[in-house]
Amino acid sequence: xxxxxxxxxxxxKYPIIQGGMAWVATAELAAAVSEAGGLGVIGSxxxxxxxxxxxxxxxxxxxxxxxxxxxMLLSPYLEEIMAILLEKPVAVVTTGAGNxxxxxxxxRELGTKVIPVVSSVAxxxxxxxxxxxxxxxxxxxxxxxxxxxTTMALLxxxxxxxxxxxxxxxxxxxxxxxxxxLALGAVGVQMGTRFMCAAECTIPQKVKNFVIKAxxxxxxxxxxxxxxxxxxxxxxxxxxxxEMEKNHAPIAEIEELGVGSLRLAMVEGDIENGxxxxxxxxxxxxxxxxxxxxxxxxxxxxxxxxxxxxxQVV
Numbered sequence: 001x002x003x004x005x006x007x008x009x010x011x012x013k014y015p016i017i018q019g020g021m022a023w024v025a026t027a028e029l030a031a032a033v034s035e036a037g038g039l040g041v042i043g044s045x046x047x048x049x050x051x052x053x054x055x056x057x058x059x060x061x062x063x064x065x066x067x068x069x070x071x072m073l074l075s076p077y078l079e080e081i082m083a084i085l086l087e088k089p090v091a092v093v094t095t096g097a098g099n100x101x102x103x104x105x106x107x108r109e110l111g112t113k114v115i116p117v118v119s120s121v122a123x124x125x126x127x128x129x130x131x132x133x134x135x136x137x138x139x140x141x142x143x144x145x146x147x148x149x150t151t152m153a154l155l156x157x158x159x160x161x162x163x164x165x166x167x168x169x170x171x172x173x174x175x176x177x178x179x180x181x182l183a184l185g186a187v188g189v190q191m192g193t194r195f196m197c198a199a200e201c202t203i204p205q206k207v208k209n210f211v212i213k214a215x216x217x218x219x220x221x222x223x224x225x226x227x228x229x230x231x232x233x234x235x236x237x238x239x240x241x242x243e244m245e246k247n248h249a250p251i252a253e254i255e256e257l258g259v260g261s262l263r264l265a266m267v268e269g270d271i272e273n274g275x276x277x278x279x280x281x282x283x284x285x286x287x288x289x290x291x292x293x294x295x296x297x298x299x300x301x302x303x304x305x306x307x308x309x310x311x312q313v314v
Contacts, residue, residue, distance in 0.1 A: 002178065002302050005165060006188035009134065010092055010113060011066045013037030014299055016178070017136070017167060018291075019192030020070020020094055021144065021277065022046065023266035024203055027055045029291065031062035032200035036292035041068040041094060045262075049080040056088055066091035073098030086110065094136060094190075097145070101130030108133070117169070119147025119154065121161045128162050135162065136190050139170030143193050143279040146170075146221065146231050152184065159185030173281040175301020179309075191298075193279040198291040204269030207276060214282035223258070226251050230258070233282060236272040237261060 006015040016038035018025065022045025030040030040063070042055050052069070059067055069090050071081055074097045082103050085093060089110040093100070096117045104114050113133040118124040124135050137158040139151025147154070151170040159166045168181035169190035181189050195201060197208045210233060220234045222241035225248075232238055237257070244254050258275060265274025289297070 002299050004182070004187045006134075006167065009165060009187075010039050012039050014295055015167075015188030016295055016298060017041060017068075017094075017188065017190040018195045019142075019169065019190050020044070020068070021192050021196070021266075022070075022072070023263050024192075024196055024201060025070065026202050027058035027062060029195060029198055029201045030055075030067050031059045032198065032291035033195065033295070034063045034065040034067045036290075036295045038291075038295050039066060039068055039092060041070050041092070043070045044075065044081055045070075045072055046075050046077070049077050049084055052081060052084055053088075056084070056090070068092030068094055070094045070096065071100070072096055073100060085112070099127060099130060100132065101127070104131045115167070118158065119149065121154075121157050124158045124162050128164065132164070134165040134167060134187075136167045136169050137186070138190070139168075140221075140231070141171030141280040142169055143219070143231050143282075144277040146229055152180075155181065155184045155186055170279065171281055173284045175298050175303070175305050177281075178298055178302045179305045193281050194285055194294060195291065196278060197285050197288050198294060199288055200291050203266045206269045206271055207265060208288055210271045210276055211278055211282050211285050212287065214278070214285075216280070216283040219278065219280055219282060223254065226255055228255075230275065230277065231279065233271075233276040233278050235274075235276065237275060 004015045014037045018033040018040050020041035020043035022043045025043035030042045033040035044052050089112050092113045094115045115134045117136040117138050137155045139154050140146040155168050165187040167188045168186040172189045172191050219231050220238040221229050221231050223230050225245050261275040264270045265276045
């Protein structure tokens with residue numbers, strides 16, 4: 001069995017964290033992943049506080065195992081979201097788009113582990129001083145908001161730069177990705193795109209089919225000119241982004257184009273006018289599977305890869 005220090009840190013069976021994808025990572029998915037031995041994560045995104053309260057209640061009704069919440073630090077409801085997590089503590093809070101430093105002491109006092117997502121060594125070093133428990137080093141292969149470095153380049157640099165556990169994210173699909181991450185110094189992996197096609201994921205089947213049909217070059221990065229690049233599957237909306245950026249449209253107009261587009265895709269199922277945030281491993285996803293089956297496939301695959309390497313390397 002593949003077990004690392006991440007399992008002991010978070011109280012989970014396998015070193016796999018499900019990404020906290022906004023409008024995708026709901027209670028149903030988070031609970032299923034936690035029940036299967038990984039760490040399920042609710043994606044709070046820019047959702048209102050009442051939505052998160054409902055999701056926490058539902059998740060706790062579905063599992064007694066540890067789970068987490070991803071907090072986007074640019075959320076318009078940030079203070080209310082943090083107040084809820086202090087009132088109803090969870091095992092883990094992952095964060096993105098900012099520095100969680102001022103919330104860390106209170107969260108940790110309640111026993112909550114705080115793990116920010118980082119896309120650069122500089123950010124990891126800066127956040128080390130805030131007292132966080134670990135880092136998720138996310139490469140630009142991932143879906144959603146991305147940095148400039150690939151996972152293979154970023155991960156070992158972050159591992160070398162900090163004295164905290166580092167989890168790999170971006171470009172991980174199966175056991176090969178898990179073993180590669182461990183070889184580069186990670187203590188586990190965070191995966192988002194593959195879990196979009198978990199049976200328990202509540203996004204429309206239309207969106208899952210869109211991911212399954214994707215080819216290796218079917219993702220596009222939009223919003224580079226705004227300073228907030230996003231990777232998503234190519235569609236009518238990404239082509240509009242490309243056209244506007246090519247024509248040097250005002251940044252405000254480009255940003256306005258994306259308002260509400262993620263929910264449009266992930267909740268309403270509009271795969272042409274919505275933002276279908278998904279990573280470059282979309283092309284490897286070929287079916288809908290229960291979360292437990294996905295996790296066991298990753299773990300069994302990792303064990304097989306390690307065995308094969310032992311045979312190859314003298």
